[in-house]
Structure formats: structure tokens, C-alpha cells
Amino acid sequence: MTVTETATLVAPGRQHEGRPAGRTAGDLAFRILNYTVFAVLALLCAYPFYYLIINSVSANDVSALGDVRLFPVGFHLENYAEIFQLxxxxxxxxxxxxxxxxxxxxxxxxxxxxxxxxxxxxxxxxxxxxxxxxxxxxxxxxxxxxxxxxxxxxxxxxxxxxxxxxxxxxxxxxxxxxxxxxxxxxxxxxxxxxxxxxxxxxxxxxxxxxxxxxxxxxxxxxxxxxxxxxxxxxxxxxxxxxxxxxxxxxxxxQASSLAQAAQNAGGNLGSIAAAATQQTATSIRMTISVIVVLPIIFIYPLFQRFFVKGIMLGAVKG
Missing domain, CATH: 1.10.3720.10 (MetI-like)
Structure with a gap:
């Protein structure tokens, strides 16, 4: 075999160097677009749960104003301590x-x-x-x-x-x-x-x-x-x-009445620190929602590997 023939055989392989065999640039672009779209959709689905969590652990006065959107503000766990005492x-x-x-x-x-x-x-x-x-x-x-x-x-x-x-x-x-x-x-x-x-x-x-x-x-x-x-x-x-x-x-x-009762039980809470942990209707709603949702969120990952296979094989036929 001549040097020219050898170069001809090797050249096609060099064209796809760095990419798996049979995968074109279009395939790679589709995969990137696919992962991007599903990542965005996953974030949109996860954000409501994240929003509940960060508001339940943020300063109650800030949370009541709707100013907690991406990160917790004035982190504390007093809301959960109060809820579990109900x-x-x-x-x-x-x-x-x-x-x-x-x-x-x-x-x-x-x-x-x-x-x-x-x-x-x-x-x-x-x-x-x-x-x-x-x-x-x-x-x-x-x-x-x-x-x-x-x-x-x-x-x-x-x-x-x-x-x-x-x-x-x-x-x-x-x-x-x-x-x-x-x-x-x-x-x-x-x-x-x-x-x-x-x-x-x-x-x-x-x-x-x-x-x-x-x-x-x-x-x-x-x-x-x-x-x-x-x-x-x-x-x-x-x-x-x-x-x-x-x-x-x-x-x-009864969130509003519970918040008022919690405030009355706390006595004269006039400081900024007290206002941050003072119960509001919003803090009670957020904390309760987290308590309700979290157990189910933890269950899904345990069964996820069975779920897709089971629902496909057990799908309703004609």
C-alpha cells in the first residue's frame, strides 16, 4: 500500500476526531439544545418548591413584603419551631x-x-x-x-x-x-x-x-x-x-389569627430582630406548605428507577 493510499484511508477518521463515531455536528447541536430546554423546564418546575423553602426560612417581615425571590434573607428556623408546637x-x-x-x-x-x-x-x-x-x-x-x-x-x-x-x-x-x-x-x-x-x-x-x-x-x-x-x-x-x-x-x-396569637404571646416585640422572627400569615402558609410537600419530594427519588419502567410496561393497551 502506498503512502497516498494510506493517507486517504486515515483522513476520514481525522475529520471526526474528538467526536464519537457516527455523531454529526447536527446531533451534537440537538443534544445541547435538548439538554438546555429540559434544564430550563426542570428549573421552572423546581422553583416554586425552592420559593416556598427560602421564604419559610427568611425574615418574616421581609417575606411578608414579597422581597424574597432567589436567596434567603435573614435566615432562621423559628417558623418551624413555632409550627411544630401547634x-x-x-x-x-x-x-x-x-x-x-x-x-x-x-x-x-x-x-x-x-x-x-x-x-x-x-x-x-x-x-x-x-x-x-x-x-x-x-x-x-x-x-x-x-x-x-x-x-x-x-x-x-x-x-x-x-x-x-x-x-x-x-x-x-x-x-x-x-x-x-x-x-x-x-x-x-x-x-x-x-x-x-x-x-x-x-x-x-x-x-x-x-x-x-x-x-x-x-x-x-x-x-x-x-x-x-x-x-x-x-x-x-x-x-x-x-x-x-x-x-x-x-x-x-386560620393563618392570620394564628399569626396574631403568636405575636400576642411574644409580648412587646419592637426590635428589628424580633420583627424578623415574628409570625405572619405569609410565614405560616409558607412553612406549612413546605412541611406538606417535602415528604413526597423525598419519596420520588427512591422509586424513580422503577417508575419509568413500570409505567411503560404497565401502560394501557387497546
Whole structure:
């Protein structure tokens, strides 16, 4: 091979030196634009949460004027100390954590079992029961009939009103059913050959291989359970069963009066330092909002790696 031929073969490789093979300048420009657009969108989505946090830890007099936008001003944590001293907040937190844990676990287990059973052709009345479950997504009896049913079942002023009505979630069942249908049928056939019954097949074979879709259902259920306060408003009058969301909902509505009560309790607060930590309606609203949002923000990263896979594989088909 001559020197000229060698130079001809080497030259094309030099044209793309510093870039991966097959990637053009247009591809690189698209990736840069793509990352830039999504970074901007991510910042726009994150800023409201950041705004709540910096206002909750800033000087209350400055925050009340709306002058805190990018960085905290007069950093302090007195707002959280005051909020956690509010009467009933500890018990409400325990009730909410309890309903979230039990409700999520129950919803995941029931959705997984029903989604699995609706794929079994030998299930008696499978098509009827599946359609009967799904139709509840589109039709509801209404608030008053549901309240009457809950009262007849003894679920008013009862902790289990937070758990039992949410066990069967048609949308979650659809996701699980579609996910199970995509799994190899040979798994069940091999277990049946070994003598396993339907319950053993579900718990020992399918349940252990449904982590992505179960994590997705768990996120949906946990967020719903944590954020719910309407059921407390409708079914609960016993203050010991108030949830955190409902308690904070009342605090938000009473923010101005709570701020005034906190100021009166502080006595004669005329100094600049006292004004910075003196409770205002804005500081109470911001602090309460942070307390409500932060737990859910922490949950998402834990399940994020399962979420995309689960929601795609469990997506509704025609």
C-alpha cells in the first residue's frame, strides 16, 4: 500500500476526531439544545418548591413584603419551631403516616392480586368482574349515597375509613394486569407442573417479579394518601383522627389569627430582630406548605428507577 493510499484511508477518521463515531455536528447541536430546554423546564418546575423553602426560612417581615425571590434573607428556623408546637400536629402526623403506610401497602397488594387474577382464564366470571371493576372509574354514586354507605358500615369517625375505600383502584389494576400479561406464561406453567396452587404462584412467582409496576402503584397510592384531606372533612369529627393535611388545611385558613396569637404571646416585640422572627400569615402558609410537600419530594427519588419502567410496561393497551 502506498503512502497516498494510506493517507486517504486515515483522513476520514481525522475529520471526526474528538467526536464519537457516527455523531454529526447536527446531533451534537440537538443534544445541547435538548439538554438546555429540559434544564430550563426542570428549573421552572423546581422553583416554586425552592420559593416556598427560602421564604419559610427568611425574615418574616421581609417575606411578608414579597422581597424574597432567589436567596434567603435573614435566615432562621423559628417558623418551624413555632409550627411544630401547634396543638394536635404530632397526633395528626401519626395518623397521616399510619394511613399512608397501611393504605399504600393494602392498595399495592390488592391491585397486584386482582391484576394477576384478571389474567387467569379459569377465573369464574373473569370478564364480568373485570368490567364491573373498571366501570367504577366512570360512574360514582355521589357524595351523599357514599356517606350513607360509610355510616351504615360504621366507618364514620373510624380510622379505617382512610384505608378500606381505597384498596381497589381500577386504574392501578389495569396497569398491573397489563404488566402481568407481558410476563412469560412459562413461569406459571412451570410452577403448576411442580404442583403449586394459584396463591403460591402469585406470592412466590409473580409478586417477586413485579417490582417496577408495584413501585409505580406505590407512588400513586402514597401521594394520594398523603395529600387527602376531603375524607377527614366528610367522615371525621373526632379530633384525634384528624390527618396532617386536614390539620394544616385548618391552619392555612386560620393563618392570620394564628399569626396574631403568636405575636400576642411574644409580648412587646419592637426590635428589628424580633420583627424578623415574628409570625405572619405569609410565614405560616409558607412553612406549612413546605412541611406538606417535602415528604413526597423525598419519596420520588427512591422509586424513580422503577417508575419509568413500570409505567411503560404497565401502560394501557387497546
Amino acid at each position: 396543638q394536635g400536629l404530632t397526633n395528626a402526623t401519626a395518623v397521616t403516616v399510619g394511613r399512608t403506610v397501611l393504605g399504600t401497602a393494602g392498595t399495592v397488594l390488592v391491585s397486584a392480586f386482582l391484576g394477576f387474577m384478571f389474567t387467569q382464564e379459569r377465573m369464574w366470571g373473569r370478564s364480568f368482574w373485570y368490567r364491573f371493576t373498571i366501570i367504577t372509574m366512570y360512574f360514582s354514586a355521589g357524595l351523599i349515597p357514599v356517606f350513607i354507605i360509610m355510616r351504615a358500615l360504621g366507618l364514620t369517625n373510624n380510622f379505617w375509613v382512610y384505608v378500606l375505600p381505597f384498596l381497589v383502584q381500577p386504574f392501578n389494576i389495569i396497569l398491573v394486569k397489563t404488566y402481568v400479561e407481558a410476563m412469560p406464561r412459562s413461569l406459571q406453567e412451570a410452577a403448576e407442573v411442580d404442583g403449586a396452587n394459584i396463591v403460591q404462584i402469585f406470592f412466590r412467582i409473580y409478586l417477586q417479579n413485579m417490582t417496577p409496576i408495584l413501585a409505580t402503584v406505590a407512588i400513586f397510592s402514597a401521594v394520594m394518601q398523603w395529600n387527602m384531606f376531603q375524607d377527614t372533612l366528610i367522615y371525621i369529627t373526632d379530633q384525634s383522627l384528624y390527618t396532617l393535611q386536614y390539620q394544616l388545611y385548618m391552619f392555612l385558613n
